[in-house]
Amino acid sequence: MSDDPRRRIPRTDTLLADPRFAAAAERHGRDRVRAAITTAQEAARSGEIAPEDVAGQALSRMPAAPSSLRRVINATGVVVHTNLGRAPLSEAAVEAVAAAAGYTDVEFDLATGARARRGAAALDALLERVPEAGSALVVNNGAAALVLATTALAQGKEVVVSRGELIEIGDGFRLPELIASTGARLREVGTTNRTHLRDYAEAVGPDTGCILKAHPSNFAMTGFTSGVGVDELSTLGAPVVADIGSGLLAPEPTLPAEPDARTWLREGASIVTASGDKLLGGPQAGIVLGDAAIVERLRRHPLARALRVDKLTLAALEATVAGPTPPVLRAIRATANDVAHRTRRIAEALGTDVVEVDGRVGGGGAPGIPLSGMAIALPAAVAERLRLGTPPVVARVADGRCLVDLRCVPEPDDDALLDALRAALG
Numbered sequence: 001m002s003d004d005p006r007r008r009i010p011r012t013d014t015l016l017a018d019p020r021f022a023a024a025a026e027r028h029g030r031d032r033v034r035a036a037i038t039t040a041q042e043a044a045r046s047g048e049i050a051p052e053d054v055a056g057q058a059l060s061r062m063p064a065a066p067s068s069l070r071r072v073i074n075a076t077g078v079v080v081h082t083n084l085g086r087a088p089l090s091e092a093a094v095e096a097v098a099a100a101a102g103y104t105d106v107e108f109d110l111a112t113g114a115r116a117r118r119g120a121a122a123l124d125a126l127l128e129r130v131p132e133a134g135s136a137l138v139v140n141n142g143a144a145a146l147v148l149a150t151t152a153l154a155q156g157k158e159v160v161v162s163r164g165e166l167i168e169i170g171d172g173f174r175l176p177e178l179i180a181s182t183g184a185r186l187r188e189v190g191t192t193n194r195t196h197l198r199d200y201a202e203a204v205g206p207d208t209g210c211i212l213k214a215h216p217s218n219f220a221m222t223g224f225t226s227g228v229g230v231d232e233l234s235t236l237g238a239p240v241v242a243d244i245g246s247g248l249l250a251p252e253p254t255l256p257a258e259p260d261a262r263t264w265l266r267e268g269a270s271i272v273t274a275s276g277d278k279l280l281g282g283p284q285a286g287i288v289l290g291d292a293a294i295v296e297r298l299r300r301h302p303l304a305r306a307l308r309v310d311k312l313t314l315a316a317l318e319a320t321v322a323g324p325t326p327p328v329l330r331a332i333r334a335t336a337n338d339v340a341h342r343t344r345r346i347a348e349a350l351g352t353d354v355v356e357v358d359g360r361v362g363g364g365g366a367p368g369i370p371l372s373g374m375a376i377a378l379p380a381a382v383a384e385r386l387r388l389g390t391p392p393v394v395a396r397v398a399d400g401r402c403l404v405d406l407r408c409v410p411e412p413d414d415d416a417l418l419d420a421l422r423a424a425l426g
């Protein structure tokens with residue numbers, strides 16, 4: 001009995017006193033370190049590992065980083081990839097987030113020592129880019145902006161909206177249900193494929209809280225269709241809430257069909273709402289821009305407090321809006337030529353083929369708009385090995401091939417990508 005190997009399993013307290021575990025506890029917290037030790041001790045108790053290996057096993061089970069979210073290389077060619085966290089932040093925004101992580105003057109005037117308007121710099125940066133707007137507000141995401149707008153303007157009243165714009169955003173969330181949840185009544189007008197100005201005009205009346213114009217960002221209709229523009233809707237006498245979705249502040253020549261804040265405000269929208277982490281290329285946020293009195297009504301609504309953003313979002317948003325072209329727009333503007341040299345270099349190093357493929361905007365934006373580009377073509381089975389590698393590489397599987405598209409890969413990651421491809425192929 002005395003030579004039972006289980007008696008040689010090191011005790012938790014002994015391990016915690018070991019400087020390697022003390023350092024790990026400093027980095028990951030004592031609970032995580034204890035959990036790793038317990039798992040390794042159990043493995044030794046069941047005979048899976050030797051008692052002498054408990055310390056090593058426990059250390060190897062420690063998370064490599066403080067958060068379990070892992071950085072991945074997006075080689076899908078889909079720029080705003082919802083499952084991969086939508087927009088990657090610019091270097092400027094990352095720096096801003098790190099700087100804002102401690103105590104900051106987010107709501108404090110250092111000159112006077114008094115309380116200041118929260119996040120004023122981010123709002124000013126937005127207004128600088130969108131001079132048509134009298135005021136700006138930032139909330140948690142695009143859906144929150146829409147909920148706040150319809151609640152503040154149309155609770156107990158009607159939201160007039162075209163049947164052609166009753167979209168499902170994704171993950172089962174539907175615009176009509178979202179609006180109904182605010183206590184506003186939906187007044188649907190027109191048909192799926194055609195809605196005319198007279199349809200809206202007949203519906204607008206004393207019960208109207210607002211007219212909603214929603215950009216159907218994730219699908220496109222062709223054929224016998226017609227809709228009514230913001231310019232015409234703004235003549236009907238009710239506030240027009242225009243949901244542009246993707247968050248372009250100004251027209252983007254590479255995406256001519258995508259609406260933008262400046263154009264729709266100029267056409268007469270009372271306010272526009274948008275996401276911060278789609279084509280705007282910033283953090284998750286909901287942007288409201290437009291008529292100062294209406295934005296103030298939203299800001300003063302009790303719900304606004306429940307939807308407000310934190311200092312990290314404000315910092316990242318300001319740096320994105322005021323800073324250099326964010327990675328999302330650079331990736332969208334990249335031509336096949338722009339990535340050709342990098343793609344060929346990697347393909348030649350691997351001895352594999354390069355094929356022409358189209359990238360996508362993604363994230364429910366610019367459906368069906370191909371972004372012409374190229375990719376390294378590999379056997380489909382490589383995709384799984386790439387996902388399970390370090391760093392994980394997410395490629396696109398299509399037509400029985402694994403396509404590695406460099407459109408969304410930052411150039412400094414090229415060598416890491418090449419190493420990951422070699423490992424997955426080897």
Ligand SMILES: *Cc1c(COP(=O)(O)O)cnc(C)c1O
Nearest residue numbers: 141142143215217245246275364
């Ligand atoms: C994406 C989108 C939303 C939702 O925005 P989130 O930021 O995802 O909450 C709402 N409306 C439209 C038109 C969109 O494209």
